[in-house]
Amino acid sequence: MANNDFDKRMEFLKTSYDRLPSSFNPDEVLQKIEEETNNSGRKEPSSKKKGTFRRTMTVWAVGIASVFLFGVITAIFVLEGQENTPATKVEEYVESPEVVQEYDEYIDTLKKEYAIEREKRRKKLMLEEEKFEQLEFVRRGDSIVSVVTNKTYRESMMGIANGKERLKDHFENAVSDLKLPSEMVEDIVNYSLVDDEQASIAFLDTYRGKVQNLVAVYNEILKESSYTVESSDDKAEAFMQSRGQFPRELQNIIDTMREQSIEFYSNSDMEVIEAHYYASSLHKKIQHNFHPNTLGYVDMIVEEPYTFGGKSQYSAQELIPMLQKIERTLLTVEKDSVLYPILESYYVSSFHNMMKGAWSTRGFNEQGSIHEEFRKPLQDLASGEEATPLRYLVQPIVEELEASDWRFSKKLEMIEWEDIEEALLLGRGNQLADYMSVKQRYTKEHPVQYTLVDDRFVEKVHMLYDNFTMAYDDILLNGATGAEIIGLYYYAVELKDFETQYTLLDSATEIYGDQAIYIQNALENDQSSRKLADDFMDITFLISDDKDNDDFYFGEAVVNVKKVDYPFVEPREAFILKDTPFGWRIVVLPKG
Amino acid sequence: MNNIDLIEKAQQGDRAAYGELMKLHYRTVEKFAYQCGVRLDDIPDVTQEVFIKLHRFLHQFNQDRFTTWLYKITLNTARDYYRKENRERDKQQKAVDHTQIMAQDSAEAEVLLFEEDRELHAAIIQLDEKYRLPLILYYFQDLSYQQIADVLNITLSVVKTRLHRAKDSLKKAMDNNGGVRHGE
DSSP states (O other), rough: OOHHHHHHHHHHHHHHHGGOOOOHHHHHHHHHHHHHHHHHOOOOOOOOOTHHHHOOOOOOOOHHHHHHHHHHHHHHHHHHHHEEEOTTTSSSSSOOOOHHHHHHHHHHHHHHHHHHHHHHHHHHTTHHHHHHHHHHHHHHHHHHHHHTHHHHHHHHHTBBBBBBHHHHHHHHHHHTOOOOOHHHHHHHHHBTTTTOOHHHHHHHHHHHHHHHHHHHHHHHHHHHOOOOOOSSSHHHHHHHHTTTSOOOHHHHHHGGGGTEEEEEEEESSSSSSSEEEEOHHHHHHTTTOOGGGGGGHHHHHOOOEETTTTTEEEEEHHHHHHHHHHHHHHHHHHOOOOOOHHHHHHHHHHHHHIIIIIIHHBBOOOTTTOOOHHHHHHHHHHSSOOOHHHHHHHHEEEEEEEETSOOOOOOHHHOOHHHHHHHHHHTTTTOOHHHHHHHTTTTTTTOOOEOSHHHHHHHHHHHHHHHHHTTTOOGGGGGHHHHHHHHHHHHHHHHOOOHHHHBBTTTTTTTTTTTHHHHHHHHHHOOOOOOHHHHHEEEEEEEEEEEEEEOOOEEEEEEESSSOSSSSSSSEEEEEEEEEEEEEEEEEEOOO | OHHHHHHHHHHOOOOHHHHHHHHHHHHHHHHHHHTTOOOGGGHHHHHHHHHHHHHHHHGOOOGHHHHHHHHHHHHHHHHHHHHHHHHHHHHHOHHHHHHHHHHHHHHHHHHHHHHHHHHHHHHHSSSSSHHHHHHHHHTTSOOOHHHHHHHHHHOHHOOOOOOOHHHHHHHHHHHTOOOOTTTT
């Protein structure tokens, strides 16, 4: 097909794509974004980051409360709708005063039990009612009780055979919602979820939600106490020393918050004291009771937020092992809609911030090199055998940094959020090893590779050829050595397989152009009749330090030939190869 | 309001601006997704996911590179969508629903009216991804070599090589199918 015809066909097809139907509705996306923001507590995209964390948490706590009452009511009625099958439903209910009284008394008993359980938690936290009822999990319990005790619902329960049991179930659920994080820990210690990934995620989501509720309320109380941080090296210490002057409510929470694995702390970079969840003995109890794929979520509860006001909360040395653990979860866990996007966002932003933020501003010494303290963690991250997104991203950067005496890396300058996301995606698809094999081949310590053309080598080339010609896919040659590519070329010549010969040429090769012309020339030139197995001795492949404009390495292959077709002075042939993204390809062929 | 203004406002949390931004770009996403092989009935889901994801990382955008990011996100979302779907399918071991396939074919015939368009579209979808994507971005999305290099994170010379090879493969495929001229 002529180029002109081809371009026309493509143009027609392009026009046809305009007929693609669309049902896209931007409002639906906005609605989902709204829901996502409410559900995950995610911050709105904004360039104004500093000092918004506490406010965000408060907004989140209030915002969620407005939507979840609807959720509770819907959930209860949907559940009842599903369960009110014809088998359990009795005939049209006729309300008798005795039954009404019986149900009223039963509901009163349940309400009293709920009130006792509720008060028990409030006292344990030593919170005033006004603050206690702000906690989302308390509001949820209260809402369930409110819904199931109203007149309409009570009447619907009286109309079914097992109405009392249903009521009791709902009350038990409401009491379960009241459980404090410390009580949830006791549950998980008794009923490990090591074998259940989905249940682990659900538990951790609920646990994290309760912790965040408490943190938000504690911060609110601290804010209302009008405590101001005095100038001090350790603000949290100064804060604790002043506790005798605090209002009663603040003293109360200081006395009880550690039971929920929460404490006030001060980051040395910031002029604020805030409540946060920490790795207490309580937290340590839960660590080994979840499915291994979810351990990144467990750590996230302690470590978040990884950045504050655009700055990393952790040094590179601290952050790297954290990122490696997060990565394991992101690569292995089944994606859920609640925790996964949050952890993914932390992973991408923390890594990006570490690579682009910290080192571009304060990571360099006076000589313009990256500080030695940053080099080791980077080298550690780049080393190893496993094909992970972090290694995939960091390895080429470290190579460039090492080559420039730790002064410069083009790849570091170019790395973007999307590259990190893409690496993660490739990692989840188990595709990273394909891409990384190219990077691993550079062996500066061993730039010369000598290959004997023996039976083993010939067999390897034959296998490579068979694999490649099944699909004629470049990627199948990605891991081949320079010598193997040369062997493959000779073998393709032997078989008069012009398509494979052509594939082995880089586009920079002088004779590279239209494949048909290449084949025509090859036919006219009556290619050599030598056999790979019989006529070659060895191949010496030298990887050069030279690179072309696109950053590709070159290599020179010298082949010792047993049988020469022409009267060569020296019985040897030389090729120049280039390491392209698909592996080594021939740039210059031997003359003759 | 132009694209950059809308991005800037959306970055500051202006939902209406983000709505406008979506209206400006959703057709690009839909068409690109379809050209990349997303099935017709999956396009609404993929498009929605793209804009949700785009919003999630909106504050990180360099405004000048919005288009590049949009293509990258669409590409990743489409890949991820089918990867996830495949997992679900493996789990449930669903039987192939022939009714669905027929409905899909019929809907596709309304987009690609001519047989030769359907053949060419199918041949493009059959291409290896590394050849298919430069071809789509060049011919159907009108991106320059440099823009393609940015979207796919490859060098200019690789873009040229892949385009060259993609054209060769496609021409060969079309010649094997008889090379019918459009509309005949």
